[in-house]
Amino acid sequence: MLSERRLQVLRAIVQDYVGTEEPVGSKALTERHNLGVSPATVRNDMAALEDEGYIAQPHTSAGRIPTDKGYRLFVDKLAGVKPMTAPERRAIQNFLEGAVDLDDVVARTVRLLAQLTRQVAVVQYPSLTRSTVRHVELLALAPARVMLVLITDTGRVEQRVVDCPAPFGEASLADLRARLNSRVANRRFADVPSLVEDLPEAFEHEDRGTVSTVLSTLLETLVEENEERLMIGGTANLTRFGHDFPLTIRPVLEALEEQVVLLKLLGEAKDPGVTVRIGHENAHEGLNSTSVVSVGYGSGGEAVAKLGVVGPTRMDYPGTMGAVRAVARYVGQILAES
Amino acid sequence: MLSERRLQVLRAIVQDYVGTEEPVGSKALTERHNLGVSPATVRNDMAALEDEGYIAQPHTSAGRIPTDKGYRLFVDKLAGVKPMTAPERRAIQNFLEGAVDLDDVVARTVRLLAQLTRQVAVVQYPSLTRSTVRHVELLALAPARVMLVLITDTGRVEQRVVDCPAPFGEASLADLRARLNSRVANRRFADVPSLVEDLPEAFEHEDRGTVSTVLSTLLETLVEENEERLMIGGTANLTRFGHDFPLTIRPVLEALEEQVVLLKLLGEAKDPGVTVRIGHENAHEGLNSTSVVSVGYGSGGEAVAKLGVVGPTRMDYPGTMGAVRAVARYVGQILAES
DNA sequence: GCTGGCACTCGCACGCGCAGAGTGCCAGGC
DNA sequence: GCCTGGCACTCTGCGCGTGCGAGTGCCAGC
Helix, strand or coil: CCCHHHHHHHHHHHHHHHHHCCCECHHHHHHHCCCCCCHHHHHHHHHHHHHCCCEECCCCCCCEEECHHHHHHHHHHHCCCCCCCHHHHHHHHHHHHCCCCHHHHHHHHHHHHHHHHCCEEEEECCCCCCCEEEEEEEEEEECCEEEEEEEECCCCEEEEEEECCCCCCHHHHHHHHHHHHHHHCCCEHHHHHHHHCCHHHHCCHHHHHHHHHHHHHHHHHHHHCCCCCEEEECHHHHHHCCCCHHHHHHHHHHHHHCHHHHHHHHHHCCCCCCEEEEHHHCCCHHHCCEEEEEEEECCCCCCCEEEEEEEECCCCHHHHHHHHHHHHHHHHHHHHHC | CCCHHHHHHHHHHHHHHHHHCCCECHHHHHHHCCCCCCHHHHHHHHHHHHHHCCEECCCCCCCEEECHHHHHHHHHHHCCCCCCCHHHHHHHHHHHHCCCCHHHHHHHHHHHHHHHHCCEEEEECCCCCCCEEEEEEEEEEECCEEEEEEEECCCCEEEEEEECCCCCCHHHHHHHHHHHHHHHCCCEHHHHHHHHCCHHHHCCHHHHHHHHHHHHHHHHHHHHCCCCCEEEECHHHHHHCCCCHHHHHHHHHHHHHCHHHHHHHHHHCCCCCCEEEEHHHCCCHHHCCEEEEEEEECCCCCCCEEEEEEEECCCCHHHHHHHHHHHHHHHHHHHHHC
16 A cells, blocks of 8 residues: 555656656655655655556656556546636636537537647537437328438437338328327437337228338437447647657547547446546557546436547646536536527 | 750659659659659759759758649649549449448548548538428427428438427418428529528418528528538548658648638639649648649539548649549449439 | 769768766665 | 665766768860
8 A cells, every 4th residue: 555645746746747748756856846755755655656557767767657557546546626717617608508509519519628628529429319309200202202300309300211111191191290209209219119119000001011111210210320420629639749749649540530439438438427548448559548538418417428538648637527527517508408 | 944854854853752752863863764864964954943943952962852833833734643443443432332321421432532542531511502402391399489401312401490480380380391392392402592582471471470480591501501511531641741740730630620721622622623732822821731632523413512632742643633533423423323 | 955073062870978867775863 | 664865877868070972063075
């Protein structure tokens, strides 16, 4: 077990290293933080911290830098989340309130996160899974061709064209539309399947095939759209990454283009609060020298999607976590209002 | 006027420089291209080319590199467009044919372009301006709240919520829906305004305000959506840019995040064929060391949107132009089929 | 107008030495 | 027992000078 002072030393190392981007030595530490002990003592502590794997030195006779394990301890035990100041919060709110539609909300959120954290921001579109159905619309495109439009409470619209097994009259269509909406409007996606199960039975025999087809398309749409979209921004911030550019930045850019990778990345965060994955904790190898700070957000109390930022492991964790949390909170509010 | 041989020398310089990424000297030139003259002669030609501003030397006693003006001459006079080989064309076609919807077409196009050219690809979504209306749907969300859904022939869906000045009955809504669709279905966006102009007159006085409001929202949607969306990809290719990373890459990444800038960039290209903008020819200053190769594409004969790539001025112009042209052609085909 | 030759100019890579920062360890003190 | 000051040691980074080689410009000759 590490003594209180050694934890303080680790905290100081992380803070200084994040600030200066340079390995930090014992002397500098005692000067910048009044630890109340001499450099020599700090050196002993550092040696212990190094033995435990919390810090490392790039070369002999250089200062120490935190390891992934060191950052982990820092995040878990040594640092809180730095809350946004009141003016910052107001600015966030104002900026997000100007949004005109869902795309705009997401776009603004990305910009905001990127600016606040000066890192790469990733925002997932609100998921359909936990949302509710606002309205289902059916349009006859042709006698045996129906367009299905699904509108969700988060303002998302999905449409599908359905080829029917048999011609379907305008009256039947209106009937189906009415019945469908009375059953599923304002219900959760997850509940829809059981709610419409017996619907075909209410129709004439000749229409049942079509009704079933339409329903199964609807259910497909509900599920398929878990294949989420997302938006990223602030990639220019990658240029502040480090000195050893090409090698560091390239795999990150590649990873960012793989939507699948990103979705997995965000999806992995299961915590209700802000989740931090540091360096090698990220499964994707291109992101081994980055940390991901993510959190769920949602219109009600529940999370419907995730958002977060990707930055160097050497990042300001308290500040980043604060920004991410605040943005998520306000996006949730905006979504709830609209 | 430059002699034939001097043009050849310029061409050789461009080709070698693109290949090696290093300033090219007179001796190397005579060895790699059989120009039939001695290095000394080439030196004289190079001096002349430099006087004219086609090439420059980074430092005294280094080889020459082409200037923007040199590339311009090369593109205009000295190089053709290198056509794709048959297998390449087949691969393009196959890859694009797998797309399931519009988003997928655009996404695949971006990937393809990025891979083929090994540069950053930018693809604009097919514009609404030249598209036609497939269907307009109106849904009552509340007594005085209507959702307007616009479906286009390119498979795009746009929706808007309209707050009505007065409650609007279900019957009136159905009436409006029917009248609207009979007038605008399968018509071009550009024609819509004049087609619906007198629609309010067909309604009861109390409903006219609402009808007008709905119509003006529709018209807004048609216009506003010229504020196009676009997709970019292959940013990881920026890492192959040059040796002097941070400074080169950063403004480019920043420019790529400004959709407005990109749209302008693509929009500037008026030619029916492939357009090339080299270095400082780009209005946006962050792109002063890049070239943009773009072309319009469309489902019919007409261009409905643009696509292109952004890369270093030192790029393989003939190959890039060939790839861009080919991809545009096949995307057009795919859109026409669907 | 082309060519070979020649002197000249630089940039770059290499090697060297120095200064500075940082460490580990040890003996002494509270 | 823990902290401290001191000391010797080890590296890295930087500045400097040097030599090499590529490339040029110019000139005289064919």
